[in-house]
Amino acid sequence: MARWKLGIAAAMVGVMGAVAGCSGDSGSSGESTLDVWFNDPGTELQPVIQKVMTDFETAHTGVKINLRFVGGADTHQQYLTAVAGGAPPCVAQLGNTWTPEFSSMGALAEADLKLDEAKQRFVGSMVDSATMDGKVYGYPYNVGNRAFVYRKDLLEKSGVQVPKTWEEVATAAKKLNEDNKGEGIAGFGIMGGEIWQYVPLVWNWGGDIAVKEGDSYKATMNTPEAKAAFDWYAKLLTTDKLSPPDAANWVAADGTKAFALGKVAMGIYASFQLKSMLAQSPDLKEKVGVVELPTGPGGNNDTFAGGSNLVVFNDCKDQENARALVRHMAEPANVTGYTRGIGMLPASLAGIQEEQTSGSFADPLFKPFGDQAKHTRYVPADPSWGKVEGSGALVNAMQALMGGKSDLNSTMDKLNTEITEAFGK
Structure with missing residues (x-):
């Protein structure tokens, strides 16, 4: 009978090599540990994740899985340390903004x-996050994106139609304000500390x-289009005053809390944030509407896709079973138990369709997130993007x-x- 072993990541980085050293090890008994x-x-x-692993073991005699749940501020460093020591895991759920970094380092x-x-x-967009020089380095696993969330009751009361463009958003928000x-109640939920807004x-x-x-990226954030976009958003606060002054510092948690408390009429929120808001304030369910994001002057409503990819590390000694495990984990039926729990979508198109038809995103409030997922993009697939984001620039x-x-212009x-400069480092 196949066995599995569960380990919670509580060990210090210094002893990680000893724990992960058996990654993909094929022992003398013929058994393989992933x-x-x-x-x-x-x-x-x-x-839910444990069962996915157990099912794989049952179908693959001689393979046992050492499942480790990782998390915390030092998770990225844990991966770097494991790779540097030649002892990374065989298989990992890797954030999509980290995938280019680890693929570029080989x-x-x-x-x-x-x-x-x-x-x-x-x-x-999730495939883009796992692709480097035309080669794919991971199976897209889950995806999270934002859509336009609004208070139906407040729009109806003010005689305002659901905005279809960003300019209409500004006009409607002023009226609601x-x-x-x-x-x-703020007309629009501004979050100056949240870049994905x-x-x-x-x-x-x-x-x-x-x-x-060539081989690197060059920023284009001083073009007329980029300037106009940032200027428009900033003026929602400085000129139109559509949120409280301290919204300049709001991050996602602040904006989510404000909407849940009934203090925001419209805003940009992710599916998992909406799930959280409804859990905090169940009475909002009948008052809230969701549609795809409005269109901008450039003729699109694309937004960022966050999520993760399932990857196999080169140092894994049992590549065959590691690849088989990734394929198993990426099957929609093995993804949705996880994504439903966290309020996100499977990254597979078949999985999204299933969720929108009979799953947790069949609810009219959540279905638009699945539609919006098809209109998403990925940040520049440069291994230094983490430095860009982390710099706070x-x-x-x-x-x-x-x-x-x-x-x-100066800004x-x-x-x-x-x-x-970050790309060049």
């Missing part, structure tokens, strides 16, 4: 999935974050505009330089 690292979904969902094995097939089976001033607007205005030149630029600390020129 170390698997999975982002800790919490105690309620751990058994740590990941090429997936048994060709690019054309991947594009046919999975959300395109004025009509609900006495109740302290406004960076995708650059695409909506017809621009790009960066373009590839994007947030600093928006908050400088909202605080009146510098003019638009965006500085941001452009900082991003290009």
Whole structure:
């Protein structure tokens, strides 16, 4: 009988090599052990992942899985340390913004999935996150994206139609702001500290974050399109005053809490955030509506796709069974138990269709998130993107505009330089 062993990642990085050293080990008994690292979904969902592993073991005699749930601020460093020590796990659920970094350093094995097939089976932006130089280095696993969430009752009361463009959003929000001033309800939920609220607007205005030149990326955040997008968002606060002044510092948790408390009329929220808001305030369910994001002057409503990929590390000694496990984990039936629990979607197109037809996204409130997933993009697939995001340059630029600390041209020129320099490191 196949066996599995569960380990919660509580060990210090210094002893990690000893724990992961048996990754993909084929012992003298003929048994193979596959170390698997999975982002800790919490105690309620751990058994769901455990069952997926147990089912694989049952179907693959002689294979046992050492499942380890990882998490915390040092998770990225744990992976780096394991790779440097030649002892990473065989299989891992790796964040999509980390996948280019680890593939570029040669740590990941090429997936048994060709690019054309991947594009046919999975959300395109998630495939982009796992692709380097035309080769795919992971199976897209789950995807999370934002959509437009609004209070139906407040829009009806003010005689406002659901906005279809960002300019209509600004007009509608001003009306809602004025009509609900006495109740302290903001017309639009602004989050100056949350880059995924406004960076995708650059695409909506017809621009790009960066373009590839040769082997590296060059930032394009000082183009007219990027400037107009950032300027428009900043003025929602500075000129139109559609949220409280401290919204310049709001992050996702602040914006989510404000909507849940009934203090925001419209905003950009992810499916898992909506799930959280409804859990906090169940009475909102009958008052809330969701549609795809509005379209910008560039003629699109694309937004960022977050999520994760299932990858195999090159140092794994049992590549055959590791690849088989990834294929098993990526089957829609083995993904949805996890994604339903966290309020996200499977990254496979078949999985999304199933969820929208008979799963948790069949609810009219959540179905638009599945539609929006097909209109998503990935950030520049450069291994240094983590440095760009971690530097705070994007947030600093928006908050400088909202605080009146510098003019638009200077702010965006500085941001452009900082991003290009990060790519060059």
